[in-house]
Amino acid sequence: MINQEILFLSILTSSLMCLLFLLLLYLIIRKSKEIKTRREIESYKNKINNQIFSIIAQGQVFRGMGCETAIKQRAMEELLSRYVKILEGEEEKKRLSDLATHCLQGYYQKRLKSKRWSYRMNALYHIEDFHMTKLLNEVVLLSKKKKLSHQEMIHVLRILASFQFKDLLDLLLNHYHYLSEYENRGILMRLNQDLFDQFVLSFHKSTPPLQFAILDVISLNKAIKYRVFTENIYLTYKGEVKLRALKALSEIGYVRNIEPYLQLLYSPNWQERMVAAKLIGSVKEEKGIPRLIELLHDQVWWVRSQAGQSISQFPNGKAILQSVLETSKDAFARDMAWDWLHKGV
Template identity: 25%
Template sequence: MWIEPYDQAASVLNVLSLTIAGGFTALFLLRAKHGAMEKQMKQSLDKHQDYFTYLSANIDGADALLPPPGHLSPIELKAIQSKLLEWIETIGGEYRDKLTALCRELGLVELERQRLRSSRHGIRMEAAYHLGVMRAAECTGELLKLLEREGSESTAFVVGRAAAKCAGAPEDLHSLLQLLTKYHPEAHQLIADIIASSSLDTAPLFAKLLHQENDEALLNVALIRLSKSNEPEMFGALDRLIVSESKEIRIKAAKLLLQYTHLLPLERIGELIRHPDWEIRAVAAKAVGEHQLEFYLDALADCMADEEWWVRYYSAKSLSRLGSAGFRVLCEAAAGSWNSASRESAWEAVHEELDRAETSASQGIQQIPYYNRLNFIYRRILGESGAGRHAHKTRISS
């Protein structure tokens, strides 16, 4: 049977119209359902306002917190859970422990544990998040299994953070680390942040990894995490890692090592200032200024001629932090360097330090002698070569 083209078009339009109408109807129903749920949640929160007042008044008491009296409907339990989770995420210590114990008594942990086995991915993710907030240590194993199931998916980080919060022993965190680095070997910073959300002291675990581990991803995470702590016992492991075949690990290890300059032999810092990796030379030059190590004035002077801009930059910054002696080296580099890039780096640092000293001198009389001393050094070393390059040609009277 022949169908005219316009009849075909009309049929297609009818189908599209019905589809669009059906989509709008489904959207309307979903919005209506969501609105009704929000209304019921608000009503439940209002109904139990006295209970929340009781919790606020007794959270710092010696006794355990009691559940609300009477039977709770599913929507009431959901409303109370939302309030408890909100509080748990904003407080810590024993108060959080009391609220998590209350969640367990209310059956919320078991409820989310069952939802963790749902066939719907969204429900599993929500359940994992809630278990993490409630620090449900008994669910750590299940969360780790779910994490392995998520594999390389981005949602693995949601499950990983939940597992970190629930972890009850360093072994749990070690297993979590291995899984995350296995499926996301480049996400070092994110994994370090996830592990940091644990209530456990993670420093011993990471220090142990530095001594015993050879996996590059694990070592990178450990070095990132330990950069925020002060753990002298890892000092020996850093010497091993600073000669790693991985440049990223060498640089991170050097940064950590230079936090302990008081433990390093003088020649060790000198070796780092002359290291083949320019990133390590730069961080070593920076550390000299941060720790006020005047012994390395000559080494910093040599670094002013480095081919890498960052090495010159941090060397100049460190020299400017080493008082008049460092300023003298800067002026000499500005006056005598055969390298135009080195000379420019020195000039810039000289001018910045003079500006800073002048500002300090204008704000306090005790800073005037220092400014005058710098100005004298500047004029003596640079002489007329500095004319026009800087406005500081006269002393400030005290």
């Protein structure tokens, strides 16, 4: 009985050793192939790098530049990825895009149809980086797949925005109305003015997250063109939309009539007091200075800080803050005045 157990354990041990040996052998072979592949990629990159530079920087004709093998495709992809990060000129970017389309269009078409998520995502990132607009139809087809992951779908929509896809408004209003404010903003930031105007015109039938994103884009771009629209939104809406519109106006730095906004400095809502204080500083409305001084004593730190910043934007702002520092009996107000007196010093 004992001999049988020893024999069984010996066979089991030998089997495990064989499996481990086979696994080690597999890993060695795989690593060797990876090293060989990497060497071939680097060798081809070194071979074509000067030619790629001449094509992008000088407009040299790229006839005969082929990427018929996986090694050459990866080498080209890595080189173009490096160049796209440092290019600034529009002509150079256009040449890089044309070269990427010439050499890698078929490669990415196959990757977009792959069952592997990583292949599809990698293709999407490079299609956007290289601005390969000729793959727009393939990206649109991908957006219609039912099993598309959320991350893929967001990236697809960003690419469609970057490529100025004319039906993007319909997609966001009727098919992807559940997107978050952050996701919508990342998409809208890529639009040109004509397409963004479509979203502005459709503001009233948009979801709240999309409305927030529209106002945030106006705010981030300080887009004075939309000042009248933003003021109308402020007057028409309530709650968070109204507050976002007020924030956008404070970034634009101009309103038709300051009087209604001066009243907001007395709002029971601290967010409204804060953003109104920002607006007064942006437009440099001297009528608001006495109330801004009072807001240096506000119980909410954010309001006090914004009041101090707004005061500092006036020509005599430092003198006003110095006076508060020397005369106020409120320690919080004095601290805030001191902070803004020494900002950037």
